[in-house]
Amino acid sequence: MIPELGHYALVLALFVALVQSVPPLVGAATRNAAWMNVAVPAAIAQMLLVLLAYAALTWAHVVSDFSVLNVVQNSHSAKPMLYKVSGVWGNHEGSMMLWIVMLTIFGAAVALFGRNLPPTLKARVLAVQGLIGVGFLLFILITSNPFIRVVPAPIDGNDLNPLLQDPGLAFHPPFLYAGYVGFSMAFSFAVAALIEGRVDPAWARWVRPWTLAAWSTLTMGIAMGSWWAYYELGWGGWWYWDPVENASFMPWLAGTALLHSAIVVEKRDALKSWTILLAIVTFSLSLMGTFLVRSGILTSVHAFAVDPKRGIFILVLLAIATGGSLLLYSLRAPTLKAGGLFAPISREGALVLNNLLLSTATATVFIGTLYPLFLDIMKLGKVSVGAPFFNATFLPVAIPMVVAMVVGPFLSWKRADLGAALTRLWVAGVAVVIAVAVTAYVKAGGGPLLALVGIGLAAWAFVGSLVEFADRIALFRTSFRNSWNRAVHLPRSAWGMTIAHACLGLSILGMTGTSAWQTESISAMKPGDRASVAGYEFQFDGVGLVDGPNFKAERGVFTVTKDGQRVATLEPERRSYSTTRMTTTESAIHTTVFSDLYVALGDPTQNGTAWIVRIYHHPLVPWIWIGGVGMMLGGLVSLTDRRFRIGAPERRRMAGKTGGKSAPLPAE
Amino acid sequence: MTRKKRRLYMLGLALLGLGSATALALTAFQDNIVFFYSPSQLQTQQVGDRNFRLGGLVEEGSVQKQPDGVTTAFRVTDTAHTVDVRYRGQLPDLFREGQGVVAEGRMTGGVFVAREVLAKHDENYMPPEVSEALKQAGVYKNPAESATKTAKKE
Numbered sequence: 001m002i003p004e005l006g007h008y009a010l011v012l013a014l015f016v017a018l019v020q021s022v023p024p025l026v027g028a029a030t031r032n033a034a035w036m037n038v039a040v041p042a043a044i045a046q047m048l049l050v051l052l053a054y055a056a057l058t059w060a061h062v063v064s065d066f067s068v069l070n071v072v073q074n075s076h077s078a079k080p081m082l083y084k085v086s087g088v089w090g091n092h093e094g095s096m097m098l099w100i101v102m103l104t105i106f107g108a109a110v111a112l113f114g115r116n117l118p119p120t121l122k123a124r125v126l127a128v129q130g131l132i133g134v135g136f137l138l139f140i141l142i143t144s145n146p147f148i149r150v151v152p153a154p155i156d157g158n159d160l161n162p163l164l165q166d167p168g169l170a171f172h173p174p175f176l177y178a179g180y181v182g183f184s185m186a187f188s189f190a191v192a193a194l195i196e197g198r199v200d201p202a203w204a205r206w207v208r209p210w211t212l213a214a215w216s217t218l219t220m221g222i223a224m225g226s227w228w229a230y231y232e233l234g235w236g237g238w239w240y241w242d243p244v245e246n247a248s249f250m251p252w253l254a255g256t257a258l259l260h261s262a263i264v265v266e267k268r269d270a271l272k273s274w275t276i277l278l279a280i281v282t283f284s285l286s287l288m289g290t291f292l293v294r295s296g297i298l299t300s301v302h303a304f305a306v307d308p309k310r311g312i313f314i315l316v317l318l319a320i321a322t323g324g325s326l327l328l329y330s331l332r333a334p335t336l337k338a339g340g341l342f343a344p345i346s347r348e349g350a351l352v353l354n355n356l357l358l359s360t361a362t363a364t365v366f367i368g369t370l371y372p373l374f375l376d377i378m379k380l381g382k383v384s385v386g387a388p389f390f391n392a393t394f395l396p397v398a399i400p401m402v403v404a405m406v407v408g409p410f411l412s413w414k415r416a417d418l419g420a421a422l423t424r425l426w427v428a429g430v431a432v433v434i435a436v437a438v439t440a441y442v443k444a445g446g447g448p449l450l451a452l453v454g455i456g457l458a459a460w461a462f463v464g465s466l467v468e469f470a471d472r473i474a475l476f477r478t479s480f481r482n483s484w485n486r487a488v489h490l491p492r493s494a495w496g497m498t499i500a501h502a503c504l505g506l507s508i509l510g511m512t513g514t515s516a517w518q519t520e521s522i523s524a525m526k527p528g529d530r531a532s533v534a535g536y537e538f539q540f541d542g543v544g545l546v547d548g549p550n551f552k553a554e555r556g557v558f559t560v561t562k563d564g565q566r567v568a569t570l571e572p573e574r575r576s577y578s579t580t581r582m583t584t585t586e587s588a589i590h591t592t593v594f595s596d597l598y599v600a601l602g603d604p605t606q607n608g609t610a611w612i613v614r615i616y617h618h619p620l621v622p623w624i625w626i627g628g629v630g631m632m633l634g635g636l637v638s639l640t641d642r643r644f645r646i647g648a649p650e651r652r653r654m655a656g657k658t659g660g661k662s663a664p665l666p667a668e
Numbered sequence: 669m670t671r672k673k674r675r676l677y678m679l680g681l682a683l684l685g686l687g688s689a690t691a692l693a694l695t696a697f698q699d700n701i702v703f704f705y706s707p708s709q710l711q712t713q714q715v716g717d718r719n720f721r722l723g724g725l726v727e728e729g730s731v732q733k734q735p736d737g738v739t740t741a742f743r744v745t746d747t748a749h750t751v752d753v754r755y756r757g758q759l760p761d762l763f764r765e766g767q768g769v770v771a772e773g774r775m776t777g778g779v780f781v782a783r784e785v786l787a788k789h790d791e792n793y794m795p796p797e798v799s800e801a802l803k804q805a806g807v808y809k810n811p812a813e814s815a816t817k818t819a820k821k822e
Contacts, residue, residue: 353681364692384721397692522756
């Protein structure tokens with residue numbers, strides 16, 4: 001009964017979504033307030049209905065209702081409760097449900113909190129949001145219905161893919177989807193603004209918080225996915241340039257560009273049509289990401305069973321959303337009034353450079369990801385494009401971007417003095433020299449040149465961002481008390497920027513450290529054997545058997561010592577899940593914050609007396625994720641900036657402000 | 669600076685960005701593209717010392733651990749032809765005889781020395797290249813279909 005209720009709620013949501021989109025669009029065109037106002041209750045009702053449907057599906061999973069096909073295929077009565085709940089989105093149908101849940105939550109948030117939006121803009125934003133909802137609800141109901149029953153009901157289910165039964169992965173999809181779907185808000189605002197034919201700084205202020213929220217959660221989602229790959233796949237890699245990773249990385253790159261170009265719209269009323277285009281592109285890339293993952297057309301660790309019908313459906317959605325909005329863009333963009341002028345060397349100029357480099361980076365990832373698909377369709381052979389390609393194309397773009405990132409905030413709006421900005425950065429320059437020299441000395445030659453570049457870049461980004469902050473609060477130039485006061489009263493967005501930029505430096509440190517200086521040992525070890533990696537002694541004490549709720553595991557015990565001192569006991573596992581007949585590697589990691597010791601237990605050898613053991617030493621690797629979490633926090637801090645809550649909304653006030661302003665504006 | 673001039677600058681910069689992306693991509697493609705071959709295609713294909721991907725089924729009964737304990741020898745087949753493969757390291761969790769596999773490496777003295785054997789997420793999943801190669805050899809059965817069959821049987 002409850003699954004039917006969910007199914008019914010989902011169908012109802014589809015019709016409510018139609019009500020949310022068509023009448024408000026007509027109402028906004030004809031200035032009919034009553035028709036426009038329909039959007040608000042409709043958005044809230046749609047969210048409630050979708051939540052009800054989602055709750056019904058969760059209920060079916062939690063009580064293991066095996067008369068529902070989705071539960072049979074992805075759950076098992078012995079599965080731990082956490083994975084019964086997270087298993088709802090651990091499969092295709094459920095993950096699309098999560099997608100639509102996020103979409104309607106964002107829509108309802110605009111309906112509830114967007115009281116001071118101009119009525120026509122609000123009606124149109126909600127209408128576009130409703131149209132996206134219509135597309136995806138149709139997709140779920142036609143190709144991926146999670147409420148289909150199976151008769152007769154089997155006694156137990158097929159269980160969830162064991163690789164997904166992991167706390168890190170349990171929360172990876174919600175963050176990722178919140179990010180993907182969050183960009184739909186920027187998209188809806190962009191399309192609504194195009195219909196209105198008007199983009200101004202007030203518009204940018206409404207869009208920025210949504211973009212920030214989406215960007216922050218997407219950052220977190222990607223970081224979690226990378227962390228999961230690192231410890232769960234048992235290979236110790238943190239990024240594979242896998243098509244599906246790229247699918248999430250492209251909206252992130254484009255979204256980062258959007259985040260920065262919207263600043264220019266907000267502060268200087270310039271780059272308007274470019275920002276609109278970025279909003280469209282970012283969400284289109286999110287949709288394409290969904291298409292790549294869900295269609296299974298690319299070889300990937302993420303590709304699940306293939307169903308061409310679904311792929312085509314999403315492709316059609318993508319074509320309508322992207323094609324339609326780009327058509328609208330080409331009709332309306334030329335009518336947008338160009339705004340403030342600026343010299344090439346200026347804050348605006350720096351943000352334009354940021355945008356160009358980010359777009360170029362997005363383009364290289366895009367080409368590398370889709371080229372194999374293109375060749376395949378043209379019947380020109382099957383190829384794969386791997387890490388070497390992306391390292392050769394992405395890094396040359398990313399390195400100047402990080403260099404410029406530090407300088408940009410020192411430049412003033414309209415026109416600036418590059419020399420003066422660089423002079424103020426001397427501390428960061430010194431830090432780079434010291435970091436590179438120390439690395440070269442400690443590592444005796446320093447390893448690959450790229451590693452020294454990476455270390456220098458990390459120092460530049462981290463120290464440079466802090467220098468900018470110190471400069472802004474006049475640290476050491478005035479009394480400490482005074483500086484403290486300034487810091488406290490600095491806008492939250494300035495704090496957010498410093499945190500996010502500095503943390504990118506930390507991530508670069510981690511990426512460089514582990515890529516350049518990781519050491520590994522792969523050997524067949526018998527109990528009692530020892531292996532030595534990076535100055536640590538690993539003694540293999542033996543293997544015991546462990547019973548889990550839905551698996552059996554071999555658990556190895558390793559005692560790690562350094563210079564005779566005991567450091568840690570590591571217990572990696574090899575789990576066999578009986579229902580899915582799959583084995584997973586649960587690596588054991590000991591972290592000292594400066595490096596990780598990583599042990600993965602492999603297959604037993606032919607005669608069963610020894611096991612293949614992989615031991616890694618990953619220097620600096622934790623900083624990749626510390627930096628990632630920091631970047632997300634930077635975004636969230638920026639989100640709490642008071643101007644997004646107060647003062648922002650009124651167009652009249654903004655109109656007077658943006659006219660002839662010459663004094664340096666409060667920096668971003 | 670006039671509006672027109674600024675627009676020209678922006679356009680120039682944008683083209684520069686796009687141009688450099690294309691140039692980077694094209695140069696990188698020359699060295700870094702990895703082709704995929706099935707054992708049958710390998711019979712006619714000149715691969716030389718190039719890195720490529722080999723895909724097919726792990727032949728039943730062909731998997732042998734070498735005395736050093738960490739090297740595995742096996743044969744990849746598309747039923748028409750087979751290729752000897754050697755791989756040093758830990759195989760992915762889902763590596764099994766009779767299952768689809770994709771390995772990356774190069775030919776050395778008639779043996780394919782794999783640098784990497786690709787992991788899969790789920791056992792119903794067959795890499796598209798492999799299913800294609802098997803279809804061409806005429807032995808493909810859709811794993812998704814057989815999986816739903818078993819699901820229905822229950």
